Structures are given as C-alpha cells and as structure tokens.
Amino acid sequence: MERTNVPNATINRIPLYLRSLQEIKDRNRQIISSHELAELVGVQPAQLRKDLSYLGEFGTRGVGYEVEHLEFQLARRLGLTREWSIAVIGAGRIGSALLYYKGFKERNLAIRAILDIDEKKIGKKVGSLIIQDMRDLERVVREENIDVGIITTPAASAQGVADQLLKAGVKAILNFAPASINVPEGVVLRHVDLAVELQILTFFLRRHSLMEEKMDEEEVY
Amino acid sequence: MERTNVPNATINRIPLYLRSLQEIKDRNRQIISSHELAELVGVQPAQLRKDLSYLGEFGTRGVGYEVEHLEFQLARRLGLTREWSIAVIGAGRIGSALLYYKGFKERNLAIRAILDIDEKKIGKKVGSLIIQDMRDLERVVREENIDVGIITTPAASAQGVADQLLKAGVKAILNFAPASINVPEGVVLRHVDLAVELQILTFFLRRHSLMEEKMDEEEVY
Numbered sequence: 001m002e003r004t005n006v007p008n009a010t011i012n013r014i015p016l017y018l019r020s021l022q023e024i025k026d027r028n029r030q031i032i033s034s035h036e037l038a039e040l041v042g043v044q045p046a047q048l049r050k051d052l053s054y055l056g057e058f059g060t061r062g063v064g065y066e067v068e069h070l071e072f073q074l075a076r077r078l079g080l081t082r083e084w085s086i087a088v089i090g091a092g093r094i095g096s097a098l099l100y101y102k103g104f105k106e107r108n109l110a111i112r113a114i115l116d117i118d119e120k121k122i123g124k125k126v127g128s129l130i131i132q133d134m135r136d137l138e139r140v141v142r143e144e145n146i147d148v149g150i151i152t153t154p155a156a157s158a159q160g161v162a163d164q165l166l167k168a169g170v171k172a173i174l175n176f177a178p179a180s181i182n183v184p185e186g187v188v189l190r191h192v193d194l195a196v197e198l199q200i201l202t203f204f205l206r207r208h209s210l211m212e213e214k215m216d217e218e219e220v221y
Numbered sequence: 222m223e224r225t226n227v228p229n230a231t232i233n234r235i236p237l238y239l240r241s242l243q244e245i246k247d248r249n250r251q252i253i254s255s256h257e258l259a260e261l262v263g264v265q266p267a268q269l270r271k272d273l274s275y276l277g278e279f280g281t282r283g284v285g286y287e288v289e290h291l292e293f294q295l296a297r298r299l300g301l302t303r304e305w306s307i308a309v310i311g312a313g314r315i316g317s318a319l320l321y322y323k324g325f326k327e328r329n330l331a332i333r334a335i336l337d338i339d340e341k342k343i344g345k346k347v348g349s350l351i352i353q354d355m356r357d358l359e360r361v362v363r364e365e366n367i368d369v370g371i372i373t374t375p376a377a378s379a380q381g382v383a384d385q386l387l388k389a390g391v392k393a394i395l396n397f398a399p400a401s402i403n404v405p406e407g408v409v410l411r412h413v414d415l416a417v418e419l420q421i422l423t424f425f426l427r428r429h430s431l432m433e434e435k436m437d438e439e440e441v442y
Contacts (some may be wrong), residue, residue: 009230011421011424011425012421014420014424015414015416015417015420015421016414016417018420019399019401019414019417020401023400023401040401041401042401077424077427078420078421078423078424078427079420079423079424079426079427080420080423084419084423084426086419093314093317093318093321093322094318094322096314096318097314097315097317097318098415100314101314101315101415101416102399103399103414103415103416104415104416104419107416107419107420109416109419109420109423147426148419148422148423148426171426171429172422172423172425172426174418174419174422178240178323178324179244180240180241180244180261180262180263186429188422188425188426188429190418190421190422191237192413192415192418193236193237193240193324194319194322194324194325194413195236195322195324195325195328195330196236196237196240197395197411197413198305198307198325198328198330198369198395199235199236199239199299199300199301199328199330200232200233200236200299200411201369201393201395201409201411202299202300202301202305202330202369202393203232203235203298203299203300204232204393204409205300205305205368205369205392205393205409206298206299206300208392208407208409
C-alpha cells in the first residue's frame with residue numbers, strides 16, 4: 001500500500017538510498033542490513049527504517065533487505081521504471097554539460113531536445129542533438145512528448161521561459177537559473193542553485209573555524 | 222548571540238532567503254514583511270520567522286525586516302562576508318561550466334584553480350585559469366590558500382581525489398561525481414547529484430499522474 005503523505009525530507013533521501021543500492025548491486029551483494037545501508041548513505045539506521053516504512057514493508061527483521069527488490073521498489077516510487085522525456089532550455093555551458101551527464105540516461109531520464117533563442121546557436125549540434133529554435137517549443141514538446149523542462153538560461157529570462165514551458169504543456173520544471181520563478185499550483189518545480197550548495201558548505205566551514213578560534217582562546221587563558 | 226544548534230533544514234533555507242533578499246535589494250526596497258519574504262521563497266511565514274529566530278533577532282513586529290541589515294546578517298552567518306578559495310578537480314564539461322558560473326563570484330566564492338590528470342588538458346586555458354597537473358595539488362592548495370575542493374571527476378576517481386584533497390589540507394568538499402565518498406569527522410562534505418534533483422521531480426510527477434488516473438476512474442464509475 002502506497003502512502004501519499006510522505007514527508008519531503010524522506011522524498012529527498014530516497015534517491016540517495018537508491019544510489020547506494022545500485023552501488024551495492026554492482027558488487028553482487030544480495031542482502032544488506034539497515035545498519036550497513038544507513039552507514040553508506042550517511043543517516044541513522046532508525047531514520048532509514050522510518051523513511052522506508054512510508055513506502056511499504058521491505059526488510060525482514062534480523063535478516064535485512066533484498067537489494068534488488070528494494071532497488072526496484074524505490075525506483076518505482078521515484079517514477080524511474082518508466083522513461084521521462086526532458087527538454088533543456090538554454091544551450092549555454094550548463095545546458096550543454098547536462099547533455100553529456102551520464103547520470104541521467106541510466107536512470108531513465110532522457111534528454112530529447114535542447115532549445116535556445118540565439119540565432120548563432122540554433123542548428124548547431126550538441127552531443128547527439130541539434131539546437132532548436134525556442135519559437136518551435138510547442139511543436140517540440142508535442143512531438144517529443146516532453147514531460148520535464150530544464151531551464152539553464154540567464155536569470156532574467158527564467159520566468160518567461162517557465163511560462164512558455166507551461167503553455168506548451170510541460171508539467172514539471174527543474175530551474176538552474178539563479179532566479180526564483182513562480183508557477184501555478186499543480187506544477188512540479190525544483191530549483192538547483194549551485195551557489196546554494198557552496199554556501200551551505202561555507203556555513204559549516206565558518207562554524208568550524210569559529211570553534212577552532214574559540215579553542216585557541218581557551219588554550220591561551 | 223549566535224546559536225550553534227541550527228537545524229540542517231534551516232541551514233538549507235538560509236541561502237534561499239539570502240537570494241530573495243538580494244533580488245529585493247536590487248529593486249531598492251528597504252523594508253519587507255515576513256509574509257512577503259516567505260512568499261518569495263515559497264515557505265510559510267511561521268517557518269521563516271522560526272528559521273530566522275535561530276540566527277538572532279532581526280524584524281520589528283508590525284513593521285518587518287530591514288532588507289540590507291538582514292541580508293548582511295545572513296551572508297555573515299553563511300560565511301560570505303569573507304572570501305573562500307576554491308579548487309575544481311576535473312576539467313571536464315561540468316568542471317569547466319562551473320568556472321563560468323556567475324553565481325559564485327558575486328557571493329565571494331572564488332575559483333582559484335582547476336586541475337586534471339589528463340596530459341592533453343594540462344596547460345590549456347579555461348576561462349582565466351590554466352589547467353594544472355593534479356600531481357601539483359599540494360603546492361596549488363598551499364599557494365592559493367584553497368579552502369574548498371569541488372570534485373567533478375568520473376565516479377571511480379572521486380574517493381581517491383577526496384583523499385588527496387584532505388591530505389593537501391582542504392577542509393571542505395563539494396562532490397559532483399555520481400558516487401558516495403567517505404571523509405573523516407570534521408571534514409565538511411556536500412554532494413550534488415544532478416540526477417537526484419530530477420528524481421525528486423519525477424517522484425512528484427508520478428504521484429500527480431497516479432492522482433489523475435484515479436480521478437479519471439472515479440469519473441467513469
């Protein structure tokens with residue numbers, strides 16, 4: 001029985017469990033304990049068990065989890081047992097890098113189109129795709145059955161591009177542009193800000209160095 | 222008074238508050254209410270007030286927050302009022318794209334070096350940097366005072382690179398490689414997996430489409 005009230009924090013961790021399970025499967029392991037899987041992911045075993053309890057009943061007490069079964073179930077819950085079609089908007093450096101990113105294809109995430117407004121880029125090839133004219137977005141979305149739009153344009157264009165994607169029928173947006181965008185209810189939106197990750201890192205770095213300074217002071221007095 | 226027991230979920234949201242404050246400041250706004258700031262970020266006002274309460278006392282009841290003061294305080298807590306020196310390991314597409322990413326520099330995150338093991342890449346220029354030999358890592362870290370290492374190598378090299386970074390004295394790692402890495406306690410580690418973000422998106426997309434199917438069935442019967 002699937003529960004629909006899965007907490008966001010749990011949803012955020014499922015892909016991490018899935019990645020560790022895939023690594024374990026590659027090593028031909030068939031059973032893993034909750035302690036070992038939790039340690040691989042970097043969470044407490046109780047947290048892992050609670051997260052998985054939202055998704056169904058998997059493990060056997062005292063034995064552990066069947067790696068392949070759990071992997072399939074998590075992939076299914078993440079919607080990865082079907083393929084999703086993706087269009088990248090913006091053929092700049094980030095957009096082009098995504099086309100070559102190996103992590104997508106092996107998870108059934110297929111980039112089917114890349115579009116730009118720049119006449120100098122349209123018609124050129126990136127990877128196996130030809131950069132298409134943003135004015136053809138509606139046709140491209142229809143022909144390629146695009147589910148997800150990835151925005152990698154400059155900040156100032158992001159909201160306009162999001163509006164165009166929704167008008168063309170796309171239901172989910174991953175935004176790499178460093179700008180907040182607004183979408184109506186029912187549209188799935190995630191924001192990836194590479195600087196945000198670095199700032200979380202510097203938060204902890206600063207705290208570490210404050211603690212070290214404090215320890216130095218304590219040594220002096 | 223700074224509290225040190227700030228929840229991780231709060232830490233993850235501070236960069237989002239900061240980004241919205243910067244957008245507001247660019248529009249020459251001086252005061253903002255907690256409701257308006259919360260809406261811009263996409264959280265509940267009560268959540269925003271609680272998050273900020275961990276960092277100090279900022280707003281005035283019935284008036285709101287002074288934009289510039291709050292922005293400075295959040296930037297300070299994130300360690301952004303000083304500059305951090307960054308080395309990128311791996312001069313592939315993601316590594317090179319990061320060098321051109323505008324969001325870093327304006328937040329005092331300075332990429333000072335890029336290194337690779339590939340003889341064909343070493344000595345070539347990317348942006349304003351020359352790709353250096355990974356064998357010179359210790360010298361580069363010392364000369365450029367590197368605080369943070371960003372790993373953009375293939376998965377199989379990630380752990381080895383992390384070990385080299387720590388040996389060279391780096392205290393924080395941002396890992397873009399699609400592999401889990403282990404570091405000793407005291408080292409700050411964050412993992413950016415672009416496919417993870419897409420998988421969280423497809424989780425919600427799948428749930429939406431299950432809900433629509435259910436509604437269709439209900440209409441039929």
